[in-house]
Structures are given as structure tokens and as C-alpha cells.
Amino acid sequence: MLLTRKAEFSASHVCADPALSPAENQAIYGPNANPNGHGHNYVLEVTVEGDPDPVTGMVFDLRELKIILNEEVVEPMDHRFLNREVEPFDRVIPTTENLALEIWKRLEQRIDRTNIRLKNVRVYETQDLYVDYGGPACS
Amino acid sequence: MQLTRRYRFSASHRLDSPALTAKQNRQLYGKCNYPYGHGHDYVLSVTVEGGIRPDGQLVDRRALDAIVTKQVLDRVDHRNLNVDVPELTQLVATTENLALVVREALLADWNLPVRLAKVRISETDRNIFELLEDSADRGRTQ
Numbered sequence: 001m002l003l004t005r006k007a008e009f010s011a012s013h014v015c016a017d018p019a020l021s022p023a024e025n026q027a028i029y030g031p032n033a034n035p036n037g038h039g040h041n042y043v044l045e046v047t048v049e050g051d052p053d054p055v056t057g058m059v060f061d062l063r064e065l066k067i068i069l070n071e072e073v074v075e076p077m078d079h080r081f082l083n084r085e086v087e088p089f090d091r092v093i094p095t096t097e098n099l100a101l102e103i104w105k106r107l108e109q110r111i112d113r114t115n116i117r118l119k120n121v122r123v124y125e126t127q128d129l130y131v132d133y134g135g136p137a138c139s
Numbered sequence: 140m141q142l143t144r145r146y147r148f149s150a151s152h153r154l155d156s157p158a159l160t161a162k163q164n165r166q167l168y169g170k171c172n173y174p175y176g177h178g179h180d181y182v183l184s185v186t187v188e189g190g191i192r193p194d195g196q197l198v199d200r201r202a203l204d205a206i207v208t209k210q211v212l213d214r215v216d217h218r219n220l221n222v223d224v225p226e227l228t229q230l231v232a233t234t235e236n237l238a239l240v241v242r243e244a245l246l247a248d249w250n251l252p253v254r255l256a257k258v259r260i261s262e263t264d265r266n267i268f269e270l271l272e273d274s275a276d277r278g279r280t281q
Contacts, residue, residue, distance in 0.1 A: 017194065028194050030201060095195035097140060128145040129200070 002119060003059045004047045007069045009078035011086075012039040013094040032095075037081060042099075043124040044073060046107060050116035060116060072106040096125040100133040108135070141256055142197045143186040146207055148216035151178035152232040176219065181234075182261045183211065183241065189253035198253045206251065210244040234262045238270040 015032040016025040025033035032038070046069060050059045077086050082094040092098050100123045111118045124130040153176035154168040164172045171177070185207055189197050215224060220232040226240045242258045249255060254272065261267040 015195065028196075028199070093195035097142065097191045097197055098195045100140070101191070130143050131197075132141040132143070134140075 001051060001059050002047050002049055003062075003065075004045050005062060005065045005069060007044045007046070007066075007074050008041060009044070009074050010039060010041050011077050011080050011082050012037040013082040013089070014038075015093050015095055017093060037083070040125050042077075043130075044069070044103065045120075045122040045124075046103075046111075046118070047120040047122070048111055048116060049119040060111070065111075068107065068110045072110065073103055096123050096129065096131045097133075099123050099125075100131045104133050104135060140191060140197055141186050141188045142253075143184050143257075144200065144203055144207070146183045146185070146204075146212060147180060148183065148212050149178060149180050150215050150218050150220050151176045152220040153177070154231055154233060156231050176221065179262050181215075181237075183207070184257070184259040185245070185255070186257035186259070187251065187253040188256040192252070198251055202251060206245060206248055210248050211241050214244070234260050234266065234268045238268050242270055242272075 013032075014035060014037045015029040016022075016035070017028075020028070022033070022035070046065070048060045048065070052059055080086055082089040082099075084090065086094075088102065089098075092102070100121050103123065104118065104121045107121065108118045119134065121133045122130055123133075152171075153173070154171040155164050156167070159167065185203065187198055187203065191197060215237075218224060220227050220237065222228070224232075224240065226243070227236065230236045230240075238258050238260050241260065242255070245255055245258070256272050258270045259267065
């Protein structure tokens with residue numbers, strides 16, 4: 001069974017490769033490369049897979065999941081400038097793809113346990129753009 | 140990894156099958172068969188699948204937008220699907236058939252380094268049609 005929990009955070013970022021010229025960055029990232037940054041209301045949907053526990057009837061304790069999402073994602077990223085304040089985005093370009101990858105890394109070790117696994121991380125940069133990442137096995 | 144981009148277009152259509160009588164069409168399609176057609180604000184989601192490139196992206200958003208705009212939006216937005224979209228003049232302009240037409244139009248000009256994984260069209264908030272690339276060849280209707 002799949003269980004999905006949603007969280008929101010608002011953050012700013014710049015998508016630009018420091019090894020490239022401003023013109024080259026504009027060509028790749030468009031306005032996302034504007035040097036002083038801009039922001040989004042990110043929406044995160046985290047999906048966990050497992051069977052309901054025979055005693056509790058739950059796949060995963062939603063209070064615990066909320067705490068994990070808060071500690072790993074919302075507290076460190078909400079109202080932050082990702083490139084300057086959130087590891088590893090001082091050296092990794094904070095595209096939505098890389099953000100999904102980083103959130104997966106942060107959550108996987110805290111969610112995976114016997115018969116329960118992190119199934120999917122979906123990050124909405126806007127309502128019209130989102131990325132799904134299902135772990136290294138799904139590339 | 141998958142990336143999904145959402146687009147909007149507004150179009151009119153009328154559901155009427157030449158294989159059925161006027162009465163049968165009216166019974167089957169109800170209001171959708173009213174003679175002068177009607178319209179929707181469609182929402183199209185295009186999902187692509189691949190690996191992250193060195194620039195941190197699966198795909199250049201503007202390249203994806205350019206294909207969707209040229210192959211789909213420019214041809215359906217503010218149009219009458221039954222009359223203005225040649226691929227649909229011979230089909231019933233259901234959103235199922237529209238999804239198949241959209242998929243074929245995208246693949247006809249696909250020059251992106253990612254796989255088209257899914258086409259999803261909502262006709263209204265309540266009616267949603269998804270075409271997974273794996274099952275795209277099934278269920279073609281006339």
C-alpha cells in the first residue's frame with residue numbers, strides 16, 4: 001500500500017554553473033540563471049510503501065513522517081536561499097531534479113526499515129512543473 | 140527520474156459517431172452531442188523520463204515547451220477540434236482520441252534526449268485521461 005504525505009516550503013535559488021559565462025548560463029537556464037535569485041513555493045509529496053501494521057493499522061506513523069519531513073526538509077530549506085544556506089547547493093545546481101535527488105537522500109535513511117520503503121519523492125517547483133524520483137534503481 | 144510540465148488550452152468539440160444514428164448518438168453522448176458543440180479549458184501534462192544531465196536537468200524546459208507549443212498548443216488552442224484538427228476530423232473528438240493524437244504529434248517531432256513517458260489531459264477537473272507510453276498502442280478507437 002502507498003501512503004503520501006505533503007509538505008510545503010518557500011525558498012529562493014539561482015540555477016547557474018559558475019564555470020560558465022552569464023550568457024552561457026542564460027542559454028541553458030533562462031531566467032532561472034538571473035544572478036540575484038528568485039523564489040518558489042515548493043510542494044513536496046513523499047510516498048512510502050508498505051503493508052498496514054497488524055496492531056496499529058498504519059503503514060507509517062504520520063506524526064513521525066511529519067517530524068522527519070520537517071527536520072530533513074522544511075526546517076533547513078523553508079525561507080532559505082538554497083545556494084547559500086542549504087548543503088549541497090553551494091556546489092550542486094539547485095534545479096528541481098537535484099532538489100528531488102537531495103530530498104531522497106535525506107529521507108531514505110530515516111524512512112526505510114523492515115517492510116517499509118521510500119517509494120517516490122515528488123517536488124513541485126510550480127504548479128506547472130514537477131519532478132518525480134523513485135531512487136537510484138529507477139534512475 | 141521523471142519531469143512533468145503542465146500546459147493549458149481552450150477548445151471546442153462535439154461528440155458524434157458517424158457509425159451511430161442521431162438518436163443513438165444523443166443517447167450515448169448526451170449533452171456532448173448537442174449539435175453546435177461546446178468547449179473546455181483543457182490541461183495537458185507531458186511527462187518525460189531520463190537521467191539527470193551534467194547541467195542538473197533532465198531536459199531543457201524551453202526545448203520541451205517549444206515542441207509542445209508547436210506540435211500541440213498552436214494547433215488546438217482556441218480551435219474547434221472536430222473541424223480544425225485534421226487528425227480528429229475522422230475520429231470522434233473524445234479526449235481519449237485527443238490524447239492519442241497529442242502523443243503522435245509529439246513523437247513526430249521528438250528531438251529531446253529523454254523518453255516521452257506520459258500524456259495526461261484533463262477535460263474538466265472531473266474528467267482526466269492518461270496515456271502511458273507503455274500502453275499507448277492499445278485501445279485505439281475510431
